[in-house]
Amino acid sequence: MIKSGYKRLRFDEKNITKEILNEAGLEFANGSQEAFNFLYKVFSKKVYRFCVRMLDNHDAAKDAFQETFIRIYEFRKMFSGKNFESWLFTIARNTCINYIRRHKTNTKSLDEVEIGFNPRRHLGIGIKEQIEEKLNQLPIALKEAFVLRDMEDLTYEQIAEVLEIDISLAKVRVHRARLKLKELLKPLLKEINEAT
C-alpha cells in the first residue's frame, strides 16, 4: 500500500487508484481531516448525482446526500479498508432506499415505485432529460444497478457489494436495465437518427 499516497497526489481523478482511496478511507476512519477532505472531493459529486438519480428530486437528494455523509462520518470506524467506494455507495444507496420508504405515498411495491414529482418530465427538452426521465420508469432494482454501472462507473463486483447480490445477478440487472431503457428511448432515438 502506498503510504499517504493521496497527500502527494495532485487532485486528478485519473491518478486515483483503489489502493489510494482505501488508504485515505482508513486514515479517515482514524480521524484524519485531510483524508476526509480528499475523499469528499473525489466522491461528493458522484454521490450527489447518484442521490438525484435515485430520488429524482434535488431537495430530497440534498437531504439524502447530507445524511449519507453524516452516516459515513458517524460510522467511519466501521470501514474495513477493503473498498471505500463500495462502502460509500452502499451507505448512499441505503439512505436513498430509506428515504423512499419514508416518503412513499402510494402502495406500489419498491420495484414499481416512482419517486417525487419532476415538472421536467413532461417537457421533453432533450435526450439527456429524456434519459433521466425514462430512467425513473425502471423498477428501482434495475435502476440502481444501471445508475451504478453506466452512470457512476462502478464495476460489477462493486455493484454486487453495494446491492448485496451476486456478481452474476448484478450483471443481469444491468443488462436488463440497458435493454429496457433502450426500449423506452427507442422512439426518441429513432427520431434523432431520422433527423440526422
Add this chain to the structure above:
Amino acid sequence: MKRHDLLFRYLDGEITRDEDKILRELIKEDPELGEDFESFLEIDYHINKSNEEFNYPQDFINQVGNQISNQIAVDNQVRQLRSELRRKYATRFVLVPAMFATLFFAFLISIQNPEIDFLAISSNNSDYSKISDYSKIANNNLNIEKEKISLKKPRKGVFQNKNDLTPPSLPSLSKSLEIINNSQSDNSEIYSDNLNSSDVTIEYDAEQDYHSSVDVYQKVDKPQFTQLEDAINPTNFKLNKSQLNNISNNNLFNEQFTVNPKLQNINLNPFQSSFISQSNIQINSLVGTDIYQVGVSSTNQIINSFTQSFAAEITSGSSLGLEAGYIQFKSNAKKITEISSKPVKNGFNGLTILELDNNSGDNPMLIRVEGIQSINHKMFWVGVFYERNFLELNDFNVSSRVSFGISDNGVISSLKLIGKYNLTKGIILTFGSDAKIFEGSFNENQINRINSTFSLIYGIKFAF
C-alpha cells in the same frame, strides 16, 4: 451466448480482440442488432455528457463538506485534549495511590513501632532493655571496660531492684547469661564452658544488686540455657523466632517464669502491637456485577467492577483502609445526529449537532440520523473507607463500608453492605451489595453528569 452479450461486453470494455471481430460480423449480419448497438452507444454518450453537464449545488456541497470537516477537527481536538488529560491523570493516578499507600503504611508502622513491637510485652513494662541496645554493643565491639561503666549502675528494666524477682525479657535474659559467664561468682562456672569467650562480654556485679535474680537461673537446667544461647546469635544478637518460641513453650522455662505473676503477661509474639491486634491487617478483593443503574442513558449495559482494599482494624469491629478499583461500562447507546439549516445552540447529551448556516433556504429541513454509539468505558478510582461490623453471629458477620474517593472522571462515593463468612482462619468469604454514586460521562460529548450504579459484589478477604 445471448444476442446482446457481446454488445454489453463491448460497452463494459471487457471485449477481447476476437470477440470484437465476432461482434462486427454479427452486426453486419443482423441490422437490428446494429441498431441496438448504435442506440446503446448513443445513450452512453449522452449519459457521459449528462454527468459532465450536471448541475451541482456547489455551495450546498461545500457547506456539508466543511461542516463535517470542521466536526472532525473538533473531534480531533477533543480527542487530543482527552488523551492529554488522561496522560496527566494517569500520572496522578499512580502517584496519588502511591502516596496514599505510603502514608497509610507509614501510619501502620508508626503505630506498631517495631522496637516496641519486637518482643513487646503487653503488661506495659516498656522499661525493659531493647534488643537494639545489645545489637549496638555487639556490632561496635564495645570493650568490657565500657560496659563495665555502663552497667555498673543498674540498667533500667533489667532488674529494677534487689527484691524484684521479675525476670528480664529474653535480651535481658541473654544479658544475664553473659553476666553470669563473666562474673567471678561460683554460679557462673556452671555455664562458662557453653559460652564463647569472643562473645560480647559484659561484666556485671551480680552479687552487688541482683544476686537473687541470678538465683532464678540457677534453678534452670543447663540445656534450657543452651537453647536460649542458640536462639541468640552471639555475634550479632539476632533472635531466632522459632527457637524463642520453643523456649517459651518449654515447661521448665515457663516454670521459672511463673515465679512472679507478672511473668504470665509476657508475650513472645514478635508481631504484637498494643494498638493492633493479631488479626487486623485485612486485604479484600471484590468483584462486582451490575444489577441496576441510574443516570447512564444507554441500553444493553454491562457494568463490571473490581475493588481491591487494604485495611487495618482500628478498634474492635471497625477498620479504616484504602480501596482502589475500576468500573467498566459496555453498552450500545442510541445516538442521534442532526443537521439543521438554522443555527442550533449547544448540543445536549447524546446528540451531535452539525450546524449548517444555509441562508439560501434550499434545505430548511432538519435531518436526524439515528445511529448506534458503542460505549466501552473504564473508570479507575481510589479512595479511603471506613468499615464497621454491626451484626456478628458465630462465623458470620455483617458490616457496612462507606468510602469516598476520586476517579478519572471526578468524585466517587460508595456504600457497601458486606456479609462475611469465616471459611477458615484468616480467609473470609465476602458478598453483598454496592451502591456507587459518581461523576462521569459516557457519551461522545463528554458531558459530565452524576451517575449511580447498584451492584452485587462478591469476593474474598484475607486477615493477617
